[in-house]
């Protein structure tokens with residue numbers, strides 16, 4: 081039996097069986113002309129865990145732009161407990177919150193905003209000076225990191241001339257792949273699952289066609305861009321977690337030669353490899369599937385679309 085407290089944390093799908101991701105609540109920004117939040121070295125703290133793909137984006141950009149000495153980070157455990165994300169001092173997680181000494185991310189949100197009662201998500205970017213949360217939206221946090229004067233200026237992940245191409249890729253990759261695996265995995269009816277699993281694999285087919293079209297190294301050619309960084313966390317989790325835990329099992333990434341080669345190319349780079357902890361990802365998603373999948377929400381099991389037998 082799932083208690084009301086557990087249901088608040090683990091229930092993911094709405095009554096119609098669809099998973100709809102909540103819009104992030106804290107949406108301020110950092111910039112040189114912002115009245116409060118300036119891109120000052122040593123001023124901000126990122127709350128992350130190694131399982132979460134959205135937190136993974138922010139860790140990757142911090143690594144790639146060599147901001148490790150300029151933006152602090154604290155690691156929570158990769159398992160979603162009935163009280164939400166927590167610190168336990170194990171396997172690379174810190175002992176506790178470095179600002180207030182909390183053990184739950186929920187208490188960080190409440191220290192900043194006592195009336196907050198939406199989902200207590202990671203990543204979170206905190207301003208240590210004002211003790212305010214600047215943002216809990218990863219797509220916006222990564223762009224703030226680009227504005228730090230201390231960022232490695234040789235790497236431009238969002239070059240002016242490529243912005244519209246990057247935005248266009250981000251849009252369908254987010255809807256059909258990054259969030260598509262969640263819409264598939266948290267679907268609470270067969271019809272909803274069937275719809276999203278098909279969309280997901282059509283999008284992977286489209287990626288394969290793009291990457292094999294002209295031997296390009298990265299999604300938009302010979303340079304790594306934000307679009308690659310945003311795709312990577314999902315691909316790194318695909319074969320080891322989404323394939324079984326979220327029933328994304330028509331094919332594996334390793335069945336797509338160009339996509340697999342792209343994945344290996346990124347994983348070979350220290351900035352990506354050091355942020356990719358397969359064991360912790362597996363633990364996190366096994367728990368998420370057991371608690372947040374259809375199991376707790378319907379008594380009618382969802383029949384997976386695959387694997388497809390090659391007879």
Ligand SMILES: N[C@@H](CCC(=O)N[C@@H](CS)C(=O)NCC(=O)O)C(=O)O
Nearest residue numbers: 132133134199201202203216217218
């Ligand atoms: N829009 C957010 C989504 C973040 C998000 O959903 N994070 C998940 C972990 S992968 C989370 O914290 N879930 C906890 C919950 O929903 O209770 C972002 O991209 O930053």
